[in-house]
Amino acid sequence: xxxxxxxxxxxxxxxxxxxxxxxxxxxxxxxxxxxxxxxxxxxxxxxxxxxxxxxxxxxxxxxxxxxxxxxxxxxxxxxxxxxxxxxxxxxxxxxxxxxxxxxxxxxxxxxxxxxxxxxxxxxxxxxxxxxxxxxxxxxxxxxxxxxxxxxxxxxxxxxxxxxxxxxxxxxxxxxxxxxxxxxxxxxxxxxxxxxxxxxxxxxxxxxxxxxxxxxxxxxxxxxxxxxxxxxxxxxxxxxxxxxxxxxxxxxxxxxxxxxxxxxxxxxxxxxxxxxxxxxxxxxxxxxxxxxxxxxxxxxxxxxxxxxxxxxxxxxxxxxxxxxxxxxxxxxxxxxxxxxxxxxxxxxxxxxxxxxxxxxxxxxxxxxxxxxxxxxxxxxxxxxxxxxxxxxxxxxxxxxxxxxxxxxxxxxxxxxxxxxxxxxxxxx
Ligand code: AOS
Ligand code: ZN
Ligand code: ZN
Ligand code: ZN
Numbered sequence: 001x002x003x004x005x006x007x008x009x010x011x012x013x014x015x016x017x018x019x020x021x022x023x024x025x026x027x028x029x030x031x032x033x034x035x036x037x038x039x040x041x042x043x044x045x046x047x048x049x050x051x052x053x054x055x056x057x058x059x060x061x062x063x064x065x066x067x068x069x070x071x072x073x074x075x076x077x078x079x080x081x082x083x084x085x086x087x088x089x090x091x092x093x094x095x096x097x098x099x100x101x102x103x104x105x106x107x108x109x110x111x112x113x114x115x116x117x118x119x120x121x122x123x124x125x126x127x128x129x130x131x132x133x134x135x136x137x138x139x140x141x142x143x144x145x146x147x148x149x150x151x152x153x154x155x156x157x158x159x160x161x162x163x164x165x166x167x168x169x170x171x172x173x174x175x176x177x178x179x180x181x182x183x184x185x186x187x188x189x190x191x192x193x194x195x196x197x198x199x200x201x202x203x204x205x206x207x208x209x210x211x212x213x214x215x216x217x218x219x220x221x222x223x224x225x226x227x228x229x230x231x232x233x234x235x236x237x238x239x240x241x242x243x244x245x246x247x248x249x250x251x252x253x254x255x256x257x258x259x260x261x262x263x264x265x266x267x268x269x270x271x272x273x274x275x276x277x278x279x280x281x282x283x284x285x286x287x288x289x290x291x292x293x294x295x296x297x298x299x300x301x302x303x304x305x306x307x308x309x310x311x312x313x314x315x316x317x318x319x320x321x322x323x324x325x326x327x328x329x330x331x332x333x334x335x336x337x338x339x340x341x342x343x344x345x346x347x348x349x350x351x352x353x354x355x356x357x358x359x360x361x362x363x364x365x366x367x368x369x370x371x372x373x374x375x376x377x378x379x380x381x382x383x384x385x386x387x388x389x390x391x392x393x394x395x396x397x398x399x400x401x402x403x404x405x406x407x408x409x410x411x412x413x414x415x416x417x418x419x420x421x422x423x424x425x426x427x
Contacts, residue, residue, distance in 0.1 A: 001086050010407050014399040022386040039353050043346050043391035049093040049121040049324040052077045052101050058328030065330055069414030074101050082116035089395020090342050093121035095324050098161045106167050123165040127154040128178035141179040143199035144192040144228045151199050158203040172322050176216040180223025192228050197241050204242045214249035214275045219256055232264050239273050247275020253286040262301040269309040276322030288327040290337050292344025300380045303352035339401040350384040
């Protein structure tokens with residue numbers, strides 16, 4: 001992490017321009033009866049979790065090109081997230097993956113998290129790979145497998161994750177299943193679903209009453225004929241089967257092209273089953289690009305649904321939504337990428353908060369198509385970067401996190417400490 005003095009020194013040359021831009025936007029919003037500080041306060045409160053597996057350089061099945069200085073241990077991953085959170089004040093938690101992040105010394109880890117002001121938001125199980133020495137294989141599935149012994153192993157692994165989560169204070173256990181089939185006829189589609197539901201029930205029963213199970217869907221990959229949980233309807237039905245503590249997780253990259261994701265978000269919110277997000281950017285599929293890099297309007301429309309639901313008395317406000325990033329790729333410095341992602345998310349949220357909701361509802365009631373669309377466009381086209389920067393400033397962070405990260409030469413010093421070729425488990 002940077003020292004406070006260092007951070008202030010790096011902010012100083014940026015401050016004058018920031019104040020000018022923020023003042024201008026504040027005046028502009030005041031004319032529309034929007035209080036900029038209200039919006040900034042909501043941004044200050046907003047947190048998005050960082051996945052431990054995105055801190056190292058990602059790769060594809062063709063290759064991986066590390067930029068060096070990657071975290072070599074869970075402790076170093078936590079240090080990296082602490083740095084991100086210092087810069088943007090908006091990423092105060094981390095998602096862990098078992099067995100990649102098995103804690104060696106739980107009390108020491110708890111202490112480190114506390115000292116850094118961080119928490120663990122979600123534990124993620126891994127039944128998509130065989131671990132060395134594993135008694136049976138996940139080659140043909142895990143929770144859905146035809147062989148009860150494989151299902152049992154996968155259930156036990158998930159329960160192990162739940163136990164780690166309890167020790168570390170994680171409120172969420174996330175299940176993403178790679179299970180499916182590659183060819184017609186390979187798998188009995190209904191039975192695979194039924195076996196999965198039963199396996200999930202065994203995990204669900206082992207969860208404490210204050211933990212949420214998130215069920216993530218994905219239409220294809222690694223299986224290309226069928227996935228056992230391909231879509232939100234399947235996730236939703238599993239949640240209905242399991243009970244109140246099960247919720248649907250929406251990964252933005254897990255839809256077929258042109259799916260209306262914001263509508264899915266609205267529906268799940270309506271049903272009280274929206275449990276969380278894996279944010280990322282997508283052109284074609286599960287590309288795991290930087291959030292907001294390719295479809296910023298879609299990201300805004302998703303937040304528009306969230307803000308609308310949050311302000312609606314008829315919507316059940318009980319269930320918490322876990323905001324998490326799930327992205328990692330091969331051509332950027334992972335920490336810069338994550339700073340960019342968080343910034344896009346905050347920007348989309350800020351824009352959604354600017355929507356004149358009363359006017360929008362009126363336009364909708366009157367079927368005034370153009371007016372309704374213009375209201376959304378007006379919010380979307382507002383340059384909200386000064387609001388996001390002001391939120392960084394009020395959280396004691398960097399006015400421009402990526403610029404400050406570069407000016408502080410963080411990557412260079414990480415390479416010095418950790419070496420050029422450190423290994424990490426990035427997907
Ligand atoms: C896989 O495609 C899913 O997005 C998972 O959420 C995630 O990427 C995985 O659990 C990380 O290993
Ligand atoms: Zn995901
Ligand atoms: Zn994915
Ligand atoms: Zn992914």
